[in-house]
Amino acid sequence: MTPITVRVDGAAYTDDVEPRTLLVHYLREQLGKVGTVVGCDTSNCGACTVHLDGEAVKSCTVLAVQADGCEVTTIEGVARGAVLHPVQKAFHEMHGLQCGYCTPGMIMASIDLLKDNPDPSEDEVREGIEGNLCRCTGYQNIVRAVQHAAAEMRGDTSASNGHSGNGHVRPAVVDTAAAPHVAVQA
Amino acid sequence: MTAVEERAEAAAPEVGKARRRKEDARLITGRTQWTDNLVLPGMLHLAVVRSPVAHARIASVDVTAAREAPNVVAVFTGADLAEEQGSLPCAWPVTPDMVNPGHPSVAVDRVNHVGEAVAVVVARSRVAAQDALELVDVDYEPLPVVLDMEAALADGAARVHDHIDSNRSFHFVFDAGEMGTGSATDQAFDDAEVVVSRRFVQQRLIPAFMEPRAVVVQPQGDNYTMWSSTQVPHILRLMLAMVTGTPEHKLRVIAPDVGGGFGGKLQVTPEEVLTFLVARRLGKPVKWAENRSESLMSAHHGRDQIQYIDIASDRQGNVKGLRCRILADMGAYLRLVTPGVPILGAFMFLGIYKFPAYRFECDGVFTNKTPTDAYRGAGRPEATFAVERIMDELAVELGMDPLELRRKNWINADEFPFTTAAGLEYDSGDYDAATREALQLIGYDELREEQRRRRESGDPVQLGIGFSTFTEMCGLAPSRVLGSLSYGAGGWEHAAIRMLPTGKVEVVTGASAHGQGHETAWSQLVADRLGVPFEDIEVLHGDTSVAPRGLDTYGSRSLVVGGVAVVNAAEKVVAKARRVAAHLLEASEEDLEFSGGSFGVRGTPGTGISIQEIALATFAAHNFPEGMEPSIDAEATFDPENFSFPHGTHICAMEVDTETGFVKIRKYACVDDVGTIVNPLIVEGQVHGGLAQGIAQALYEEAVYDEDGNLTTGTFVDYLVPSAADLPHFDTGNTVHAAPGNPIGAKGVGEAGCIASTPAVVNAALDAVRHLGVTDIRMPLTPERVWRPIHQGGDGGDRAPAGSNAYGGAQTETTTGVSTEASALGGDR
Ligand code: FES
């Protein structure tokens, strides 16, 4: 057993872990941070993506002991109190999720992508989230969500409608009230 | 704003609105309840020892070392559980003489596929259970491995199960001439001016839902609660009772948040039964959660057919008959609906065309592979692929434009309802309208022009355009039809509506969602019918104690069967509330009108009472109609009269690099008619997801076995679920012809994209390289498979591909160069 101290979603934890314990298992099983999930055993799916000292990592490829002294942010820690992160909001607005299993990882990867590239093209989003698999959505609405969030984070309100390139539904211009049923429980 | 405008605004229907989903709140914040999140006091962890060999006699199993391992509580072998495990159920004996070899949850003396359970280890932690797996020592005596379906049916072939006579489970025949639904097929072929015959291969696929399966069982006295990441909690409860002998009323099954299914979780799995048996024995809560490799190897697979298709026509392109002979790989065992999958397709091979004659034959074949069962579309993608591919082949033979041939033969809009030679009555639609819109959406004329230019200039990158003008049957299913096909259950769905004292509404549905957005769509349906706000409605599902009746979610049935049950229950609530309103308003029921959630006396404004107020009055029951029980709650069970038949036109434009074999979808457009659209966002999402899976079959995915029966695509490194970078943008549209068979008018959308897209993609690739003499390319269209027929002829070869073009870089040592002559020998086809 090795002692570690990690800050996760703002709280400090001190624990003894087996040297072979993966960060994702530490988060889920020892800290109860079950919002972060596991989708594969070959680091292909990205479902387990978290931020380690501000950078997106697949938490199944990091040992818990490597996170000693680090700051981890999971999907459970990205909202500011009751206010969703713009990327969370955009996934909801643009219907960027169905079953939601890939969603925590997708959102964490997308936040990281937008940090490096605040105005990504469709292809740049597709390549940027290539390490995250989704079996439900066909990715189009995820791309839409990431670009929508990017526009909002840039403070650009005009750009959010145009790039769907799709004659059928442009969610951003469909009139629905601001989804009052979505709020983070305190 | 005038009062009139205000009323009109309040009455704007919910159905048709792009409501954002209620489900999202917990999913985007990580406040989810996946089965594997569950931790119970004293919970033990179960891990499964799996067979590394495809076919063997189990000579001995030594568990001594495993039992002694630290933190291991128990180890059970097949022999330990043989008495109580029964056989996993197969609910669909498709012929009276179908052979079902039986399916133990844990192998007792034989293993029949790689990944089959041979023992289970139970320990204090997941890690301890997994560590002890390798301490279980199993002695296997190898038996000959049966992998190729055609070889399996040959005289003298080695057998998968030596206690049954052959590797054939069933031989199913539908002959339109004999059934009286069409004319004699052989005659049609004898008389035909043109006959085209092809052999198509539907490769084996893996559903690959993103949430790996997990089960938790908690015994409480003689009661048991099972949480499972299943699509079918109701079916699971019933089957668990039948398999384990535990009375049904002692069982509760909960499907909490479920991370996708696609048919892959439409199952009663060995692991569910084993976790249950172990929890029952030990009297302790037990959890099993799989890892991805286990999932790919042991959760059921899909597709896997060899299709011999003959089409007859005259010289002008009027089709005269279709003949299909199908070999369907069952894998080693029959699971819940394994044999039913090809039979669901049997009635859809005619597509949208007016074939006068039709004959379908199918053999279900055992091989030493993971069992197959439902995967998105279940039988219908296979059928649609065959007919849409053979129509293109016929067009080539006749020198006709593929669209002109389709137009000549499809059912016209004024011919509905139309009964096909397969005996199905198609309900409504307009194939021409959808096609015209799709052509416009993709910019057809410019693409054809570009294709001509590239062809003339001998561009190494050629362009092709492929069509799929498809229909499918949705809304599984009229119970009488299922009965006539010997299915073991009905096809109805149940709903209940509870009006709470505060005016809030609980909607209970038997349809168990796992990503489809039922909570949102059902709220929209009920908001319209009851006139209560969308936000005041809660939809409950996925727990047999909360939603006691149901037949769950698969076969594009939820909205068109389950949604109708919800609507019917709402109508009953309104009828009861009307009686209460009449009593409270001292009016006669006939004089009341109900709109915007309120009853008022016709012609007397300002008299209204809302249904939410009536809910409170019903709770108090102080002043209630004479002889009426104090409740306005209602239930409904809906059994459809007929299937519904969504349709659409899908067009794919594909670039093929003739020098490298690399293919790239340039544009993809589709116009689907799924009837009335309740929520356009959800419908569009379902189409997108379906397209991704259908395109993935065409381009990327294949479950491959080597000559020893090892699954060589057992991780996400080798089984190529496409990423965002591997898929194109989709241009989607809709035409709307309401389904006449249900009050919502919806036809079903969950499987459409997956069913339609695969042949459009393959037809497009072929259209790009036909002029180079290519007549077929085997799926998935990896660069190697595409390059070979261009440069060497043939159809691209039998076996799996060198690391194909998903992931753009995920090729590994294990995938490159697998496709050799030698490896082809062990092929599953
Ligand atoms: S679980 Fe970490 S990449 Fe799949």
Ligand code: FES
């Ligand atoms: S939403 Fe289900 S896997 Fe992405």
